[in-house]
Amino acid sequence: MCGIVGYIGDGSAKEIIISGLKSLEYRGYDSAGIALHRGGKLLLRKESGVIANLEKRITKKDFDGNLGIGHTRWATHGAPIRENAHPHMSCDGRIAIVHNGIIENYMELKAWLVKNHDVEFKSETDSEVIAQLICVYYKDDLVAAVRKAVARMRGAYAVGVISADDPDHIVAVRKDAPLIAGIGEGCNYLASDIPALLRYTRDIYLIENDETVIISKDDIKIFDGDMTRVKREKMHVTWDAAAAVKGGYEHFMKKEIYEQPEAVNKTLEGRINAKGEVKLDGIKLTKKELDAINRIYIVACGTAYHAGMQGKEVIEGFARIPTEVDLASEFRYRKPIVDSNTLFICISQSGETSDTIEAMREAKRKGARILSICNVVGSSVTRESDDVLYTWAGPEIAVASTKAYTTQLVCLFLLALYMGRARGTLLPKEYKRIVDELKKLPAKLTEALGTDEHVAKLAKKFSVREQIFYIGRGSDVGTSYEASLKLKEISYINSFAIAAGELKHGTIALINRGTLFIVFATQDYLYEKMLSNIEEIKARHAYVIAVAKKGNTRVGKISDDTIMIPECADEVASILAVVPMQLFAYHIAKLRKRDIDKPRNLAKSVTVE
Numbered sequence: 001m002c003g004i005v006g007y008i009g010d011g012s013a014k015e016i017i018i019s020g021l022k023s024l025e026y027r028g029y030d031s032a033g034i035a036l037h038r039g040g041k042l043l044l045r046k047e048s049g050v051i052a053n054l055e056k057r058i059t060k061k062d063f064d065g066n067l068g069i070g071h072t073r074w075a076t077h078g079a080p081i082r083e084n085a086h087p088h089m090s091c092d093g094r095i096a097i098v099h100n101g102i103i104e105n106y107m108e109l110k111a112w113l114v115k116n117h118d119v120e121f122k123s124e125t126d127s128e129v130i131a132q133l134i135c136v137y138y139k140d141d142l143v144a145a146v147r148k149a150v151a152r153m154r155g156a157y158a159v160g161v162i163s164a165d166d167p168d169h170i171v172a173v174r175k176d177a178p179l180i181a182g183i184g185e186g187c188n189y190l191a192s193d194i195p196a197l198l199r200y201t202r203d204i205y206l207i208e209n210d211e212t213v214i215i216s217k218d219d220i221k222i223f224d225g226d227m228t229r230v231k232r233e234k235m236h237v238t239w240d241a242a243a244a245v246k247g248g249y250e251h252f253m254k255k256e257i258y259e260q261p262e263a264v265n266k267t268l269e270g271r272i273n274a275k276g277e278v279k280l281d282g283i284k285l286t287k288k289e290l291d292a293i294n295r296i297y298i299v300a301c302g303t304a305y306h307a308g309m310q311g312k313e314v315i316e317g318f319a320r321i322p323t324e325v326d327l328a329s330e331f332r333y334r335k336p337i338v339d340s341n342t343l344f345i346c347i348s349q350s351g352e353t354s355d356t357i358e359a360m361r362e363a364k365r366k367g368a369r370i371l372s373i374c375n376v377v378g379s380s381v382t383r384e385s386d387d388v389l390y391t392w393a394g395p396e397i398a399v400a401s402t403k404a405y406t407t408q409l410v411c412l413f414l415l416a417l418y419m420g421r422a423r424g425t426l427l428p429k430e431y432k433r434i435v436d437e438l439k440k441l442p443a444k445l446t447e448a449l450g451t452d453e454h455v456a457k458l459a460k461k462f463s464v465r466e467q468i469f470y471i472g473r474g475s476d477v478g479t480s481y482e483a484s485l486k487l488k489e490i491s492y493i494n495s496f497a498i499a500a501g502e503l504k505h506g507t508i509a510l511i512n513r514g515t516l517f518i519v520f521a522t523q524d525y526l527y528e529k530m531l532s533n534i535e536e537i538k539a540r541h542a543y544v545i546a547v548a549k550k551g552n553t554r555v556g557k558i559s560d561d562t563i564m565i566p567e568c569a570d571e572v573a574s575i576l577a578v579v580p581m582q583l584f585a586y587h588i589a590k591l592r593k594r595d596i597d598k599p600r601n602l603a604k605s606v607t608v609e
């Protein structure tokens, strides 16, 4: 998620914009830039890295003005280098734009601009297309040009625009990316979110989808998709700066748990076309290369490894290629059997985990094709991969990974569908069934978040426990491992995950009266088996909280409590079942007064061995 700040008034646009961008640093970013209107011209400075690097480039005293737009970029299309930083300028230097979101049809628009208007692009980004498109349509009405350009764009966008010919206005539009206008005294503001403005104003207008906003120093006008003026109530923000940075949530982890519907939406965006076919932009694997692959390794650490456990299920299920999941810290010392017919899939949120990088290099040395599933554009893992499938989850700040995990799962589904279809090992009706299930995920994730209140009550009951077991079968084993890690790493409870069928081979000796078991029973084909497992532990007086799909009522009759997830296909249940478990861990850690976003001894990215 990129940061946007705009200003128009009698003050120093440079000072106010830079300060606003600094308030958005929590979003994570890898470059920043600013464009100012001065003397009928647009001045532009941008730089990779932190905002301080940008400030160092602004040496001239006269680099200032009363109108400007600024941006912090979280790279999606194009590496995090200066040329790809925003603002982007039109070829004639008369239009500058900042953009948050993804323009899905940017390649088509880029080709049209090159072919029909000889546009010379300076960046690899999708965003630059917006500036060039507005320039093509601009005669003497900036709003009309912006609306014409937007009419051709598909995807998600919050865009701020200024023109050298118009010293009195910022024009902005939004669709599926946050945008607000701030109300000042003798000045006004634009921003991607509230923290950027709190130092200057607490009175804002929320801009809704398909709206256009025209900001002058004395006025903010909002128009709907038909350019009919909209009367919008202003909102007074009561949050403090710290809370605002977390979007009003108490912790980044809670915010990121609740961002999962939007994050999965972004992961899916542009990857399932109108015909319901999976199209993966970053995967260059041809059918011939796919057919030659006779072994797949999925290698990762921690939560990413648990995603890999689910990945094995779907890749073997859909693509029918033998798939092994391995811990990166083990793989690299195991003398693995790897050759040019091996596909090595590494999963990493940060793309900087040392064990994963070294395992990837080992596989590369032995001739494997490297495909990474990662959340950070331009990270080490992505730079050394042959193919990259980005999760597009947006920056994940909390150490405990949540939205990265669910978007990793979705990427593995997309990859498995793509491979199954290309290899002809997945029946068309099965392919369609799973694609339809993926499309319903954002709404079902929102529904799964509805378990929050019930889960909080359960957390209250068990927050003092020092031992909690998680068990399941099939894809519920991976969910058990992930649920247990979430609890372990933020509450410091010694939780334990095990395949339910393994219990009787030793672990069942640990059961005391009242021992808490979280039992996953989301797989219809294993439902009866799980009911037997519940009976088995209930016979030893354990306390059972069952996690099952709505409608599976029998499990509730033999359990002490249940958490019901939305009806769904077995295959995608793991993506939904993990949500109440993330919340369970969160509420217990909060009751135990833990440092939830930064748990003891842990780092967000383990860049050491």
Ligand code: AGP
Binding pocket: 301, 302, 303, 304, 347, 348, 349, 350, 351, 352, 353, 356, 399, 400, 401, 402, 489, 603, 604, 605, 606
């Ligand atoms: C998960 O909640 C932890 N933060 C940790 O297990 C993490 O998943 C692991 O270190 C891998 O990190 P990566 O995805 O950035 O490679």
